[in-house]
Amino acid sequence: MEVPESYPRGVPISIKYPEMPVYEFLRNSARKFPDRDAVIYLDATHSYATLWEQIECFAANLTGMGIKKGDRVALLLPNTPQFILAYNAVLLCGATVVALNPLQSVEEIERQTTVTDSKLLIILDRLLEKLPDKHPELIIAEAAYYVPSRLRALSRVKYRIKRPTGSHRFEDLITGTKLTGYPEINPTEDVAVILFTSGTTGQPKGVMLTHYSQVANALQSYHWLRGWGYSSKPQPAGYPVILCAIPFFHSYGLVVMNEAVSFGCTLALIPNPTAEDIIKVTEKHQVTHFPLIPRLIREVVEHPQVEKHDLTSLTTCSSGGAHIPVPLxxxxxxxxxxxxxQGYGLTESGPTVAATPVEGDPVYESTGLPYPDTEVKIMDLQLGEIELKAGEKGEIIVRGPQLMKGYLDDPETTSKVMKEGWLYTGDIGYRDPRGYLYIIGRKNERIVAAGHTVWPTLVEEVLAGHSDVVHAVAFGVPDPLRCNTDIRAIVVPREGVDRASLEKKLLALCRDHLEEYEIPTKIIFRDSLPLTLLGKVDRKKVIEEIDAMIERLIQGEDIPEEYR
Incomplete structure (x- = not known):
């Protein structure tokens, strides 16, 4: 494997990954650091030894309920101690975790538990309104069980939640006899977790990730972040304290959890992240690492009280899931x-395949260099068979030990994106002469305007770079009279900004940074745009709305002037 000169010092090019189940990370940390705080949850702390003992008991009870190797257990849980316990206990039984997003519709949750044939559903009591009529056998976790006793008592008075008949109490299953004789796991073949894609390009697909892929990606992330043990500042606790605000049911949040547990870090859990909570938890518990998304980073930076708090315990902050402006x-x-x-990846790639180094001169615009044992190529957009040179734009394909096993029950789609060990990501980008990767959009978002290819992401990045812009989305609108496509943009401005003045400034900014054919012919201002879980503009929903407007216009119906 070619090693670029810019590769960060102390980070191995290749790693010998142990072929072991994912739960060995927590089991090992419980042996090494039994009394260390594994989690901080609403100011309550719980040690590694305590968690592992409860995991073994929970696994024994799951086995007693009939869960066996190869079964699937669905989790509908936010970032609470119960997620960590349930995740590891299910794996300890030899079963597969199906991590569900509570923000989905009840209908989609029912579909996902059905297509995965989940035998159990472990759900937080505060999420019972998301319970489908048709559901597997239930285990219900009390949201306040792991919080300080005073808060737990108040919660039980405030929330008198009626549990469905026949359901089991999570708290009753974490004591008693421990599991003995763990089922044998084949790490390279056995699926540890099924995560569903966001569905931005169609119905969410189940992505199967093996124990080996999850172990590999956690260790790749560990070595990339820690390198030779480098830390730019003293760590107050003597080891990292990781803010866990990105949901564990998302691939980004899950690799954060696995990597943190592998190193015996303390996880500061925030189940419903707000800028205020993030700031307070960071200061109080002297958090050292921030894995966040651009939206949360912006909200922290712009919080009116942020200057009154001390966030200097932080040594690093990773951003992923969406483009982040350099000024931010x-x-x-x-x-x-x-x-x-920054990091780059997708659910199908485990998720992370590249990141920018944590040492040396920063390269803000890039999403980084490939992880250890990870290869990245840029292929032509016509056939996908010709590797392009530095600076040439094409489809990003990746290969490495962290990639998915495939899509659940969909070998045909799997074969289209997985070819000879390479994952065809559908993302468009290029690499510079030093090997740094740059993302410019999705293959299916390509717009042809004035005979040229326009990637809407490039337009959006220019618009979002203005300090008065919160969100931006670019799209094409066909003009049948001119046989052309116009570039339009929708912008969410900051509150109180003069929109007429801002439009002039944004068009001037576009003229300075974009080609003539990339400049929007019209900018539409809106108070809000639909967002994905990771804070990106939900392009699918926006385009569906625009397409509906275009169809109405073609049919001669009246539509708002700004969309004409």
Whole structure:
């Protein structure tokens, strides 16, 4: 494997990954650091030894309920201690975790538990309104069980939740006899977790990730972040304290959890993240690492009280899931003195395949260099068979030990995106001469305007780079009279900004940074746009709305002037 000169020091090019179940990370940390705080949850702390003992008991009870190797158990849980316990206990039984997103519709939750043939559903009591009529056998976890006793008592008075008949109490299943004789796991073949894609390009697909892929990606992330043990600042606890605000049911949040547990870090859990909670938890518990998304980073930086809090315990902050403007990264670094770095990946790739180094001169615009044992190529957009040179734009394909096994019950789609060990991501990008990767959009988002290819992401990045823009989305609108396609953009401005003045500034900004055919012919202002879980504009929903407007216009119906 070619090693670029810019590869970060102390990070191995290749790693010998142990072929072991994912739960060995927590089991090992419980042996090494039994009394260390594994989690902080609403100011209550729970040690590694305590968690592992409860995991063994929970696994024994799951086995007693008939869960066996190869079964699937669905989790409908936010970032609470119960997720960590349930995740590891299910794996300890030899079963597969199906991680569900509570923000989905009840109908989609029912579909996912059905297509995965989940034998059990472990759900938080505060999420029972998301319970489908048709559901597997239930285990219900009390949201306040792991919080300080005073808060737990108040919660039980405030929330008198009626549990469905025949359901089991999570808290009754974490004591008693421990599991003995763990089922044998084949790490390279056995699926540890099924995660569903966001569905931005169609119905959410189940992505199967093996124990080996999850172990590999956690260790790749560990070595990338820790390198030779580098830390730019003292760590107050003597080891990392990781903010866990990204949901564990998302691939980004899950790799954060696995990597943190593998190193015996303390996980500061935030089940419903707000800027205020993030700031307070960071200061109180001296958090050292921030894995966040651009939306949350912006909300922290712009919080009116942020200057009154001390965030200087932070050493690093990773951003993923969406484009982050360079000025925002620099603002964050100035605020807390932490190093910002970006990562790139997708659910199908385990998820992370590249990141920018945490040492040396920052390359803010890039999503980084490939992880250890990870290969990245840029292929032509016509056949996908010709590897392109540095600077040439094409489809990003990746290969590495962290990739998915395939899509659930969909070998045909799997074969279209997995070819000879390479994952065809559908993302468009390029690499510079140093090997750094840059993302410019999705293959299916390509717009042809004035005979040229326009990637809407490039337009959006320019617009979002203005300090008065919160969100931006670009799209094409066909003009049948001119046989052409116009580029349009929808922008969510900051509150109180003069929109007429902002439009002039944005068009001037576009003229300075874009080609003539990439400049929007019209900018539409809206108070809000639909967002995905990771804070990106939900392009699918926006385009569906625009397409409906275009169809109405073609049919001669009246539509708002700004969409004409």
């Amino acid at each position: 990264m620099k603002q964050f670094e100035k605020l807390c003195g932490a190093r910002m770095y």
